[in-house]
Amino acid sequence: MCFSLSENPVDPGELLARVFEEEYYSTLKAEDKLFKEAPDAVQLEYITTLVNGVSEHSAELDGYIDKYAVGWKFGRISRTAVAIMKTAMFEVLYMPEVPDSASINEAVELAKRYEPKETVSFINGVLGSFSRGEAGGQFPAGGDHDSAPEPQ
Secondary structure, eight states: OHHHHHHSOOOHHHHHHHHTSHHHHHHGGGTOGGGSSOOOHHHHHHHHHHHHHHHHTHHHHHHHHHHHSTTOOGGGSOHHHHHHHHHHHHHHHHOTTSOHHHHHHHHHHHHHHHSOHHHHHHHHHHHHHHHHHHSOOSOOTTSGGGOOOOOO
């Protein structure tokens, strides 16, 4: 949904209502096993907080990507990678109940489904640097979350 908002700016509440409308949501089952069951109340609250927050803080999160994607021009980063990083960054900054390491690891796992290996490494590096620089993150310099491909 965060990717969708960046591609088609609409009110996040409208997007959430449309996606979780029972008839539409049932059509998603054929696309991915993730949609087998509708989210429960706790999951829906998390999703709503995340989608609304990423939308509300979009410019701020873009700035962090630009800051930590050293040597990369923002416009050259895939929109999928941007949406994944913004989601993880929002969790790190505004959802203290989600550990930084979980946000970053989930972002990397999600990226593996949609992006080439080099981009996955790039996302990992940007998010690790961001976590250490902005949120006092849990990843030591030189650790797994420090690798990124050469700038383009």
